[in-house]
Amino acid sequence: MNIQEITPVVLCGGSGTRLWPLSRKGFPKQFIPVYHGKSLLELTFERLSPFGEILALSSEEHRFFVEEAAEKARLRLTQILEPIAKDTAPAMALAACHARLENPEKILLFCPADHFIPDDQLFRKMVTAAADYAKNGNIVTFGVQPTSPSTAYGYIETGEEAGPGIRKSAKFLEKPDLETAMEFLSSGKHLWNAGIFLVRADVLSDALAQFEPTTFEACSEAIETAKRDGNFLRPGDKFADAVPKSIDYAVMERADNVLVAPFQGVWSDVGSWNAMSGLGTKLADGNCVLGVEENVRMFSSENTVVHGTERRLIVTLGTKDLIVIDTPDALLVSSSADVEGIKNIVGELVAQNQGQAIEHRRVARPWGDYDSIDHSDRYQVKRITVKPGAQLSLQRHHHRAEHWIVVKGSALVTCDDKKFLLGENQSTYIPVGAVHRMENPGKIPLELIEVQSGSYLGEDDIERLDDVYGRIPE
Incomplete structure (x- = not known):
């Protein structure tokens, strides 16, 4: 089968709390550079780029991080933005409903965004070898041969042979205790569940309609009423009716057309x-x-x-x-x-309202990032980095003033009716209530120190008047 007959769908959700404090809700593990300066999502996109068209399931909060990883991998993609995370079954339902509008028999390859699979070529060969089974109406998943009695992974119990090198699925099993994991390891019938699926759009849609009709109907209508904004697709309000559930519970444990192919090469979900x-x-x-x-x-x-x-x-x-x-x-x-x-x-x-549980001190933004390096009741000091060609929103603050000091690159500053350029070692003052914006017109990252002072310094004291990233509430 031609590799470009398969459409990868990358599932970009998840908070990665088992990798705290490096991974947090505001910036989960799939976006963090962990392997030779690349994130797991970027590596996933590179592995899938030869397939051609790529679809991603993401969120409003993380959409620009996904887009940035795609740019680094030199590919374009469409992102379906889930209004709220509801686990893998509703997410995959959105993708299947979207794909079947174009071609009901389109083969979809569902991949998590945060797995480490170093041999890209072997991965693609493995997928294409199993594609005919998916084309013939089966749901193909890939099981990893256990190398230890791991309690960190779910397992698949394999059944009778369905073809050369592929078996029927007998049972999907939750993460076991150590004693059970040792039994699984010695049985020779149990594989780690890699969470990667190959299936036709109509086959998955039919299974969801049979086993989870409420979720399927909600996602189908949400896609039919979705609004497109460039490369972003926002499902309609009906998505709220979808039932949060994993695809294993929703479909894989109940369908009789699930096949398990052996995973080829090294695999890790980097989950701990x-x-x-x-x-x-x-x-x-x-x-x-x-x-x-x-x-x-x-x-x-x-x-x-x-x-x-x-x-x-x-x-x-x-x-x-x-x-x-x-x-x-x-x-x-x-x-x-x-x-x-x-x-x-x-x-x-x-539960204890510890901010470090959710957000990093260094906070990523679509235009770059900022690091809150010092603060007190009446002041805060940030180190801000703005990517080349990027700009912050046109905004004003009602409770704080700001001093900007450029330490690297150049900044194009708007302050009320004035617009001017700042170079290295130059600074400016933004009074309380002034309408202002910062842009990086250069070809290198802009780095500056921002000193805030005032009676209230919270991030919610930002009134956005214009924003290229669409962060102004309707």
Whole structure:
């Protein structure tokens, strides 16, 4: 089969709380550069780019991060923006309903955005080898041969042979306890569930209509009433009626046409810090370094994983079976055996209104990012980076004034009826209530220091008057 007869659908949702504090709701793991300066989403797009047309399921909050990763991978895509995350069944239903409007028999390849699969060519060969089974009306999923009794993955129990190298699915199983995982490993019939599916749009639609009619009808109508904005497609209000449920519960455990093909090559869902260590630099005695390696020193340490930053030097001495994850505003220290429980800890931090549980100190924006490096009741200092050609919204603040100091590049500044250029080591003052905008007209990133002062410094004291990124409420 021609590879371009298959349309990849990348599922970009998920908050990645098991990789806290590096991954957080505001900037999940799929967008963070974790492998040679590239994010898992960028690597996913590169792996799928030869297929041609690509569809992505994303959100308003993350749409520009997805678009940026696509630009880096040199591909164009359409994003369906879910109004609210409802798990994989409604997301896949939106994609199937969208695809069948063009061609009901279009073959869709559903892929999570945050998996690590280093052999791109072998992956594509594996998919095309299974494509005929999908073309003939089956739902094909891919199972990974277990290498350990992992409790971090769901499993698929395989049944009788359905063809050369492919078997029927007997049962989808949740993440087991250790004893059960050891039984699965020794059985030879159980595979890790990779969460990758190959299926015709009409076949998936029919299955959803049979097993989850409320969700299917809601998603079908939401696509029919969707509004297009460039490369973004916003489903209609009916999507609110879709029932939150995983595709495994909704379809895979109930359908009788599910086949399991063996996954070829290396695979990881990078779903925990123990798994993330597979992407780092291996040192002696089982040690591993992630992030900024030059700021990490390890002495008399064994099986210790450290994520370093540019902020400070990290030294371990006499550690064993330890996870140390440093970020500018939060530090995680955990035993390797207990780190899988971090998801529950993040939930407790959210309940305690700890802002670090959700947002980074460094906050990504479609135009660049800002880092809140110091603050008090009446002032805040930010380091702001604006991408070449990007601009902030035309806005004003009712409670704060701002001082801007350019330290690299150039800034085109609008302040009320004035428009002027600032170069390195130049500064300006934005009074309370002034209508203002900052743009980067150059070819290198603009870096500046912003000093805010006033009675209230919250991010909600921004009245946007014009915005190229569509962030003005209707």
